[in-house]
Amino acid sequence: MKDHAEDQASPFSSRWEKTCALFDPTISIREHAIVSPDGAKRVWFSRDWRNYDNGAAVWTKKYDKLGYDLRSFNTAERDILQSLKLLPNCYQLVENYDKTSKLAPLDPKAQRSGSYIAMTDMGPTAYDWLEWPVRVGVERRRLDNLFALPGNFIRLALAGLRSLSDIHDKNFVHLDYRLPNVCLAPRGRSIPCKDREGDYLKIQLDWHTLKAIDFGFSIARGKTPYTLLPPLEDATSAARALIKQVEEIGRDRFNSLMPTERNALKARDFSDVQHNHTFWTSHCPGTLDRLRAIDWREDCYQFGKQLQMVRENARLLEFADQYRNLPNVGGVISAIEELPEKLIALGQRVVAYPALGSPEAAELEQQRKDTYRLRIRELEIAIRDMPPDWSTDEVLIFRSDIEPHARAEPRHTAVRPSEPWLGKLPWKKVAIAVAGSAALFAVLPSLQAWTKSMSTPPLVAEADPPAQPPAEPSRPAARPPAQPQPTQEELAARRAAEEAANAAQIKAAALAAWRKEAAEIEQTPWWRNNTGKPTAAQLAWVRETQRLASEYAELAPLIDLAGLHCSGRAAPLIARSSAECGRRLSAVLQHADFDPDKQQDLLKRIVVILEARVYNHQPAQADTAFATAILSGLTALGGQVAPFAFHASYIQGCVQQPMQLAAAGKQLETLLERWPKSGTAREARRLEWPERLQRGDNLCVNP
Numbered sequence: 071m072k073d074h075a076e077d078q079a080s081p082f083s084s085r086w087e088k089t090c091a092l093f094d095p096t097i098s099i100r101e102h103a104i105v106s107p108d109g110a111k112r113v114w115f116s117r118d119w120r121n122y123d124n125g126a127a128v129w130t131k132k133y134d135k136l137g138y139d140l141r142s143f144n145t146a147e148r149d150i151l152q153s154l155k156l157l158p159n160c161y162q163l164v165e166n167y168d169k170t171s172k173l174a175p176l177d178p179k180a181q182r183s184g185s186y187i188a189m190t191d192m193g194p195t196a197y198d199w200l201e202w203p204v205r206v207g208v209e210r211r212r213l214d215n216l217f218a219l220p221g222n223f224i225r226l227a228l229a230g231l232r233s234l235s236d237i238h239d240k241n242f243v244h245l246d247y248r249l250p251n252v253c254l255a256p257r258g259r260s261i262p263c264k265d266r267e268g269d270y271l272k273i274q275l276d277w278h279t280l281k282a283i284d285f286g287f288s289i290a291r292g293k294t295p296y297t298l299l300p301p302l303e304d305a306t307s308a309a310r311a312l313i314k315q316v317e318e319i320g321r322d323r324f325n326s327l328m329p330t331e332r333n334a335l336k337a338r339d340f341s342d343v344q345h346n347h348t349f350w351t352s353h354c355p356g357t358l359d360r361l362r363a364i365d366w367r368e369d370c371y372q373f374g375k376q377l378q379m380v381r382e383n384a385r386l387l388e389f390a391d392q393y394r395n396l397p398n399v400g401g402v403i404s405a406i407e408e409l410p411e412k413l414i415a416l417g418q419r420v421v422a423y424p425a426l427g428s429p430e431a432a433e434l435e436q437q438r439k440d441t442y443r444l445r446i447r448e449l450e451i452a453i454r455d456m457p458p459d460w461s462t463d464e465v466l467i468f469r470s471d472i473e474p475h476a477r478a479e480p481r482h483t484a485v486r487p488s489e490p491w492l493g494k495l496p497w498k499k500v501a502i503a504v505a506g507s508a509a510l511f512a513v514l515p516s517l518q519a520w521t522k523s524m525s526t527p528p529l530v531a532e533a534d535p536p537a538q539p540p541a542e543p544s545r546p547a548a549r550p551p552a553q554p555q556p557t558q559e560e561l562a563a564r565r566a567a568e569e570a571a572n573a574a575q576i577k578a579a580a581l582a583a584w585r586k587e588a589a590e591i592e593q594t595p596w597w598r599n600n601t602g603k604p605t606a607a608q609l610a611w612v613r614e615t616q617r618l619a620s621e622y623a624e625l626a627p628l629i630d631l632a633g634l635h636c637s638g639r640a641a642p643l644i645a646r647s648s649a650e651c652g653r654r655l656s657a658v659l660q661h662a663d664f665d666p667d668k669q670q671d672l673l674k675r676i677v678v679i680l681e682a683r684v685y686n687h688q689p690a691q692a693d694t695a696f697a698t699a700i701l702s703g704l705t706a707l708g709g710q711v712a713p714f715a716f717h718a719s720y721i722q723g724c725v726q727q728p729m730q731l732a733a734a735g736k737q738l739e740t741l742l743e744r745w746p747k748s749g750t751a752r753e754a755r756r757l758e759w760p761e762r763l764q765r766g767d768n769l770c771v772n773p
Contacts (some may be wrong), residue, residue, distance in 0.1 A: 221461025371417025
């Protein structure tokens with residue numbers, strides 16, 4: 071669950087079930103084993119909802135004696151977490167498994183071994199996010215994983231550095247700071263949803279800091295380590311050499327022990343005691359203190375390696391090459407290309423660790439503070455200046471993306487332990503009794519009618535009955551045809567129709583309330599003249615506009631949201647952005663409900679923006695980002711709106727890089743054929759665009 075090692079006993083029947091469980095902490099996850107790729111470590115995990123601090127999901131972890139005996143690392147981790155108590159960016163110790171604990175296992179040997187520990191759940195790991203396809207934005211653009219957006223990579227780096235800075239401020243070194251050991255938690259609970267594409271989860275991300283877990287191998291630089299560290303993945307050569315040096319000292323000391331001393335330790339060779347706390351404290355006093363020299367640069371090195379892996383997985387270097395010439399993205403491009411290597415270099419340059427308390431150690435501590443301050447500030451500036459659509463606070467995870475061949479109907483995802491008394495019931499007798507009761511209720515109306523027919527008839531006067539014609543043989547009354555029972559598919563269709571009707575009502579009510587408020591807000595000077603700062607009520611309306619545009623993709627909220635990106639009137643909530651302005655307007659123009667005949671005012675405003683940002687400038691001073699982003703919308707309506715054909719031709723034949731003269735010629739041909747007497751057609755002829763395109767020249771003439 072918390073590692074990318076092989077899961078030997080997955081408690082889930084599908085990837086979707088696992089995904090839902092990781093986002094819903096109230097779902098219990100039964101105990102399952104995870105074995106490291108080299109087979110040297112096996113850890114057992116389980117999760118339950120506990121009445122801890124008014125309710126919390128609690129992970130229970132125990133080590134197995136397999137290969138390296140790492141059971142003592144639970145004790146080491148317990149000591150670390152007691153020192154890191156209440157640090158918000160790491161998980162918290164819930165309870166030790168000792169003899170007095172209400173969470174203690176029943177096995178006395180397990181109690182004495184110290185092999186159990188319980189910690190709070192911090193949400194999905196960054197490694198989990200690397201494995202999930204996600205969808206972002208109003209158009210639900212699909213990404214292979216969360217970090218395929220360059221801004222999300224930058225936010226991952228910033229969150230990790232903030233987390234490491236807090237941990238190192240407490241004078242700890244994590245020593246295993248990898249994606250499976252840091253959690254990127256959602257903000258609040260995820261929302262299960264369903265639409266025509268099937269089941270999905272709507273998730274708000276908490277980018278403030280990564281939540282560190284798994285402190286079993288960590289070093290408290292002010293205390294003697296509990297035991298020898300195992301070989302660490304992706305550690306620096308300096309750290310590996312130091313661990314190896316301490317191991318050799320311990321091995322030599324063990325080889326010098328008398329047989330009686332080995333028997334007291336219940337050890338035949340060094341592997342039996344290399345992680346035994348008693349051996350190190352009794353026979354190698356002070357040796358483990360050498361490990362305290364490992365410093366903060368080790369964590370930076372490991373985190374840099376992880377960022378390097380994410381960058382390669384998301385192919386972000388190719389993205390950097392493609393967009394490095396855009397304005398205001400230099401910080402993002404620089405961080406993508408250089409930050410992982412800068413962090414890795416901090417560990418690669420370690421030749422020897424300075425002695426604790428020495429002037430060199432004090433100088434290194436100042437370097438730590440300066441490094442974090444500089445790198446964090448660089449990333450904050452990069453995030454501030456980059457286009458808004460390069461990162462996201464909300465993502466959707468679709469079941470169809472997780473399981474492309476899964477059935478559409480919802481499945482239960484809870485993995486909860488059964489009640490103990492359920493297994494003791496005589497289920498066959500219960501089933502017979504229930505079936506008998508059901509049959510009795512089914513025939514009860516017939517029994518009542520039969521009982522009435524058998525009651526005493528009323529008394530009548532004795533008389534000869536009148537002659538009657540012989541009666542025809544009576545026929546049994548015809549039974550009404552049995553109504554067919556609905557199939558599972560029909561029931562599912564009914565439920566889907568009911569859910570769709572409820573969703574439609576919710577949508578209609580939300581849009582009606584939004585339109586009413588929009589009518590009032592759009593009359594204010596803040597909206598009409600872009601003056602003053604937005605009030606709290608206006609910002610709340612802006613957030614609702616974002617939500618409706620994202621959730622329903624309705625035209626009206628999309629139009630207003632585009633205006634907010636173009637004007638920047640909702641800053642800092644929505645910053646002004648040329649690229650986002652163009653992209654949003656292009657999406658509006660290509661919306662299925664957009665009708666040019668009913669949106670003449672909007673078309674006129676877009677033409678004014680085009681002239682102000684693009685056409686009325688020399689090509690070098692034109693707003694290239696806006697022009698490139700809105701081009702697809704212009705070309706989609708180039709056959710219906712004459713100015714759009716004109717401006718699309720100009721962008722393709724002058725502003726866009728590389729220029730598309732053939733496409734510019736088609737737009738110009740449409741303009742001259744459909745609107746030969748329009749003002750834009752006269753302007754194109756005045757500038758001799760047809761002749762320039764015929765000669766193969768661009769359209770970059772001074773307007």
